[in-house]
Amino acid sequence: MSGQNTETLAVTGNEAAAEAMRQIDPDVVCAYPITPQTEVVQLYAQMVADGKVSSEFVTVESEHSAMSAVIGAAAGGARTMTATSSQGFALMWELLFVASSYRLPIVMTTVNRALSGPINIHCDHSDSMGGRDSGWIQLYGENHQQAYDNCIQAVRIAEHLEVRLPVMHMYDGYVISGAIGPLVMLSDDQVQDFIGPFTAVNPLLDPKRPVTVGPFDGLHGWYFEHKVAQNRAMDRALKVIQDVADEYGELSGRHYGLFEPYRLDDAEIAIVVVGSTAGTTRLVVDKLRAKGVKAGMIRMRVFRPFPHAAYASALEHVKVVGVLDRADSFGAQGGPLFLEIRAALYDNDPRPQVLPFIYGLGGRDIFPDNIEQAFAVLEKAAQEKGRTSTGRRYLNLRED
Amino acid sequence: MSAKTTILTLPREELVYPGNRACAGCGLSIAYRIGLKALGPDTILVVPPSCLTVLQGLFPVASTKLPCLNVTFASTAAAATGLLGALKMRGRQHTKVVGWAGDGGTADIGIQALSGAAEREEDFLFMCYDNEGYMNTGVQRSGTTPQGAVTTNTPFKGKQQKKKDVPAIMAAHGIDYVATASAAYPLDLYDKIRKALSLSGTKYIHIHTPCPPGWGFEPRYSIKVGRLAVETGYFDLYEIEQGMLRLTGASEKLVEKRELVPVGDYLRSQSRFRLLSDEQIAEIQAQVDTKWSGYYRAAGQAAAE
Numbered sequence: 001m002s003g004q005n006t007e008t009l010a011v012t013g014n015e016a017a018a019e020a021m022r023q024i025d026p027d028v029v030c031a032y033p034i035t036p037q038t039e040v041v042q043l044y045a046q047m048v049a050d051g052k053v054s055s056e057f058v059t060v061e062s063e064h065s066a067m068s069a070v071i072g073a074a075a076g077g078a079r080t081m082t083a084t085s086s087q088g089f090a091l092m093w094e095l096l097f098v099a100s101s102y103r104l105p106i107v108m109t110t111v112n113r114a115l116s117g118p119i120n121i122h123c124d125h126s127d128s129m130g131g132r133d134s135g136w137i138q139l140y141g142e143n144h145q146q147a148y149d150n151c152i153q154a155v156r157i158a159e160h161l162e163v164r165l166p167v168m169h170m171y172d173g174y175v176i177s178g179a180i181g182p183l184v185m186l187s188d189d190q191v192q193d194f195i196g197p198f199t200a201v202n203p204l205l206d207p208k209r210p211v212t213v214g215p216f217d218g219l220h221g222w223y224f225e226h227k228v229a230q231n232r233a234m235d236r237a238l239k240v241i242q243d244v245a246d247e248y249g250e251l252s253g254r255h256y257g258l259f260e261p262y263r264l265d266d267a268e269i270a271i272v273v274v275g276s277t278a279g280t281t282r283l284v285v286d287k288l289r290a291k292g293v294k295a296g297m298i299r300m301r302v303f304r305p306f307p308h309a310a311y312a313s314a315l316e317h318v319k320v321v322g323v324l325d326r327a328d329s330f331g332a333q334g335g336p337l338f339l340e341i342r343a344a345l346y347d348n349d350p351r352p353q354v355l356p357f358i359y360g361l362g363g364r365d366i367f368p369d370n371i372e373q374a375f376a377v378l379e380k381a382a383q384e385k386g387r388t389s390t391g392r393r394y395l396n397l398r399e400d
Numbered sequence: 401m402s403a404k405t406t407i408l409t410l411p412r413e414e415l416v417y418p419g420n421r422a423c424a425g426c427g428l429s430i431a432y433r434i435g436l437k438a439l440g441p442d443t444i445l446v447v448p449p450s451c452l453t454v455l456q457g458l459f460p461v462a463s464t465k466l467p468c469l470n471v472t473f474a475s476t477a478a479a480a481t482g483l484l485g486a487l488k489m490r491g492r493q494h495t496k497v498v499g500w501a502g503d504g505g506t507a508d509i510g511i512q513a514l515s516g517a518a519e520r521e522e523d524f525l526f527m528c529y530d531n532e533g534y535m536n537t538g539v540q541r542s543g544t545t546p547q548g549a550v551t552t553n554t555p556f557k558g559k560q561q562k563k564k565d566v567p568a569i570m571a572a573h574g575i576d577y578v579a580t581a582s583a584a585y586p587l588d589l590y591d592k593i594r595k596a597l598s599l600s601g602t603k604y605i606h607i608h609t610p611c612p613p614g615w616g617f618e619p620r621y622s623i624k625v626g627r628l629a630v631e632t633g634y635f636d637l638y639e640i641e642q643g644m645l646r647l648t649g650a651s652e653k654l655v656e657k658r659e660l661v662p663v664g665d666y667l668r669s670q671s672r673f674r675l676l677s678d679e680q681i682a683e684i685q686a687q688v689d690t691k692w693s694g695y696y697r698a699a700g701q702a703a704a705e
Contacts, residue, residue, distance in 0.1 A: 028485035030478075056485035061516030065478030068471060068513065072446065072482025075469050078489050080482070094472050204467040204483065205492055207442050214470035216449075218458035 009183045013176035016144045016183045017083070017109045018043035020151035022053055023191035026107075027078035027198070030058040030069035034088040035121045036173040037111040041083055063088035067095035074104035075213050077203030079155075082106065085173060086113035089127040093134070099166045100135025101230060102214055103201070105158035106166040108136075109151060112275065112326075113173040114362040122363020123173040125274060129327040129336045135230055137167040137237055138304040142278045144181035147171040149254055152186070155195045156244045162236045164201065172276040174363065186252060194251060234305045241302055258307040260299040261314055263289060267296025269378035270315065272341055273324040274300045277359070277366050281324070284371040295375055300337060308344035315345060319382040320353045322374050324395075326360045334358070334392055342390075353381055353388060359395035370395040405590050411437045420463035422455040425619025427583035427609035427626060428529045429455060432500075434586035435527065435607075436466065438593035443496045444487075446480045448473045448510060450502035451536045452529070474509045476501045477517035480524045496597060497524040504534050506606075507543035507566045518573040518602040525596050525603045528566060529583075531611035539614045548680060549615075549672045558675045570604040571640040577603040578640040579648075583610060584626025588637060588649040595639075608635045616671025628666040630654075633688045636695075647695060654692075655699045663688050 011019070018040050021029070029048075031041040048057045056073075060066045063084050070080040084092060089110060099106050110128050114120040128138060137157060139150045150169040158167040171177060186194070202211050217223045242258060249255035260278075263285050264270060273281045278299035288295040298314065315321055323342075325335020332339060334356025342354040357374050360366045374395060381388035415436035422429035428451055436443075445468040447453060453470060457463040471479040476499040483497050501510055506528035514526060533551050534540040541551045543564035550558045571578045576599050581589035589607060596603035610626045612619040629635040630650045637651040647655055654660060664681045667673040676684075 027489040028482060030482060030485070054489075056488050058481055058485055058520070060478060060481065061519070062512060064474060065481070065513050065516055068475035068478035069482035069485070071471065071475075072469060072479035072484075073486040074482070075479075076444070076483045076486030076490075078482075078486035095475065098472060203486075204444050204469055205487065205490055205495065207444070207467055207495065210465055210467040212456070212462045212464070212468045212470070215456060215459045215462060215468070216453045216470070221459050 006184065009185065010180050011144060011183045012039065012178055012180055013144050013147045013171050014039035014111065014178070015043060016148040017151055017171070018047070019183070019185060020148045021081055022047050023186070023188050024081065024152065024155055024195060025053045026055055026081045028056045028058070028070065028073035028080045029082065030060050030066045030073070030080070031082050031084070032060055032063045032066045032088060034063070034085050036113055036177045037083050037085040037088070037109070039177070040109055040111070063091040064095065067092040067099065070106050071095060071099050071102065071104060074099070074106050075102060075204050077200035077205050079198040080106050081108065083109035083111070085111045086115055086127045089131065090115060093131065096131050096134035096136060098214065101226065103164040103230070103233070104166055105164055107151070107154045107158055108166065108168040110168045110170045111173045111177045112170050120362040121173070123175055123326070124361045124363065125170070125325070125327040128168060128170050131168070132304055132336060135165065135234070136304065137163070137165055137234070137241070138302070139167065139169040140274050140301055140303060141169060141171040141176070142276055142299060143176060144183050145254065147176060148183055148185065149248065149252065149256070152191055152194065153244050153248050157237065157241055159198060160240045160244070163233050163240050165230070165233055165237065170275070175276040190251060194248065238305050238307055256301060258302045258310055259314070260301060262297045262299070264296035264298060264314065266294055268294040268319045269322070269375060269382050270296040270298065270318045271322045271324055271371070271374060271378070272298045272300055272337065274326060274337060277324060277326070280366060280368055281371050284368050284375060287368070288372070288375055293375070293379065303337070306340050306344070308340065311341060311344040312348055315352055316348050318352050320355065320378040321345070322355050322357055322378045324357045324359055324374065328358050328361065333390060355381065355388065355390055355393065357393045357395055364396055366396060405587050407587070410434070410587070410590065413437070415441065415465045417463040417465070420455050420457060422451070423613055423619070425612040425622040426451070426455070427531065427611060427622050428452060430586055430622070431529055431583040431589060431607050431609060434590050435593055436464070438590045439496060439498055439597070441466065442494060443498055444469065444483055446471060446476050446483065446497065446499045448476045448501050448505040449536070450505055451531070452500060452502065454536065473505055474513055476505055476510050477513040477522070477526060481517050481520070481522050484522055484524060499524065499526040501526070501528055502536070503528060503530040503532060503544040504542045507564050515573065518570060518575050518604070521575070521601045523600050523602070525593070525605065527605050527607065529607045529609040531609040531614055532563070533614055535611050535614040548676045548684070550675055551672070558673070567604065567606045567640065571643065573602070575602045575604060576600070576641065579604070580606045580608065580636065580638055582608040582626050582630055582635065582637060584623045584630070585637065585649055592639065614672070617669055621669065625666070625669050628661065628669055631661045632663040632666040633660040633692050634663050634666050655695055658696065660688070660692060
């Protein structure tokens with residue numbers, strides 16, 4: 001399949017991600033099945049069997065081994081990918097830090113699913129939010145198209161020499177992964193031209209020039225400097241993510257920023273939201289606007305690195321911001337995104353109020369009514385003279 | 401088997417620098433030095449945290465002249481799998497991938513990844529240096545710590561349970577080559593590594609590795625203690641191919657001589673067995689004798705055939 005392709009396909013989110021993987025055709029893919037990611041790897045296995053890709057495909061015995069194996073392959077100089085969800089993500093956790101600190105440009109599709117217990121296979125963002133300090137770049141997609149577009153862009157971002165960090169891209173389990181939605185693909189050639197060939201930095205594969213990857217760093221070693229170098233690469237990634245998005249926009253006609261504002265320019269109240277719930281939120285914004293309420297929203301796309309300065313600027317005119325987190329942070333003031341947004345706006349003068357909302361844990365449905373309830377809280381807070389309580393608010397919780 | 405390597409035919413090139421951070425008398429540093437001569441320069445090592453990580457040097461110093469990937473404790477065989485994929489995609493199948501882990505990183509936390517890789521028949525060699533405990537963290541019991549040994553977390557009566565038989569577990573995977581070796585018999589180890597490298601699929605070599613601080617003996621006795629383990633019939637040198645166990649080297653000679661050194665000589669050479677009573681040592685002697693009568697019987701049958 002090559003040449004221009006403008007037809008709109010009807011696919012599951014997992015099919016969209018698998019098609020992106022097929023067009024990327026990485027050297028090595030190692031994965032282990034877990035709901036709701038399974039379909040991605042299953043489809044990929046079929047592509048390998050059908051000769052549509054040339055990847056070395058390894059069906060490892062756990063996600064811990066999946067991440068270990070892609071680390072081995074990437075350290076060996078291969079372009080590598082994997083995919084996971086939920087417990088699989090949690091099982092990979094210690095290796096996530098190894099992948100980023102070895103500066104290995106691994107790309108991972110993460111289909112968001114709740115963490116046990118009790119066992120729950122449905123969507124929330126607890127899994128990937130738990131990896132937010134692992135040194136991986138995090139891109140969150142809203143829909144099928146973004147599952148595909150983010151996956152392709154992730155390769156360029158990860159492999160950029162100013163960055164060289166692993167990238168995970170997320171989309172919502174079931175809501176996107178299993179439901180059918182529209183997808184417009186690039187041609188295979190366009191994707192290959194866009195990502196270009198992969199050149200490893202200091203791979204292990206040259207015994208004539210032996211390198212040791214990740215040796216024991218003594219008490220008086222360079223661990224601290226190493227970590228700071230990693231964080232500086234994260235800082236540089238912000239510009240690279242935008243540059244890659246701009247180039248991708250020219251190629252595809254689909255333009256992405258670090259986040260996506262909607263009817264925000266004159267908004268007095270606004271919601272910041274992640275993933276598939278952005279679509280529902282947009283609908284509610286339109287409804288409120290029709291009633292004369294100055295409501296707006298931002299869909300978060302890039303969580304690591306967090307573009308705090310851009311948020312501070314984009315939300316400076318907003319009186320009250322509500323942050324919708326699909327993950328709780330036990331014992332904290334609010335969910336992970338809330339904490340970031342609140343910190344980002346702290347230096348603003350005047351300082352907008354930022355209120356935490358938690359929703360959708362374990363796949364609990366989120367209806368337009370629930371989002372309207374959140375906007376009502378923001379509207380009331382905007383009218384009050386004092387500052388409103390920033391206690392956690394739960395949407396569509398049965399007790400409330 | 402081809403002609404046995406001797407001290408005169410051993411390659412002269414050293415792939416491990418001297419002056420590294422191994423303890424005095426470390427059995428691993430003997431096995432590692434000779435083992436790397438057998439592996440040769442076209443090799444990539446995968447190493448989890450262990451005494452070997454320390455021996456290999458503290459950044460930015462490295463004592464090994466081979467490419468090396470350090471991974472987490474449970475990851476060795478899986479990371480080796482990934483490296484094999486990278487080698488295949490780069491057309492570099494001649495380069496050997498070798499996992500080299502301690503007994504904890506093999507028998508305990510590393511066993512899932514190792515079992516998975518063996519089941520997938522990954523084409524690599526896994527070396528376990530068995531110093532029979534978590535020596536790098538200060539001598540704690542592992543799955544391969546022998547019964548009766550005192551460690552810092554089995555302080556009162558010593559370990560009560562039997563040593564986990566990892567070579568048998570690996571042989572149960574149906575892989576083509578499983579062997580045991582000892583740091584006290586480095587040339588036997590050398591030849592087994594060479595043989596393993598000539599075979600495809602997953603290969604496993606289990607090296608009995610005396611540890612002066614962990615076992616409680618003077619550093620100068622490492623070879624002596626290692627040899628006593630074999631001469632008493634307590635630890636056996638063998639190969640398992642096509643499911644058939646065959647004693648090799650010094651253990652094979654013991655079958656001919658039928659003259660085992662009393663096991664107490666080995667056990668009493670180390671302070672870790674200090675809590676064993678004479679009765680307990682007699683029990684261990686009985687276990688060893690039973691095992692060896694099986695070897696004698698098998699040798700007799702083989703001779704009759």
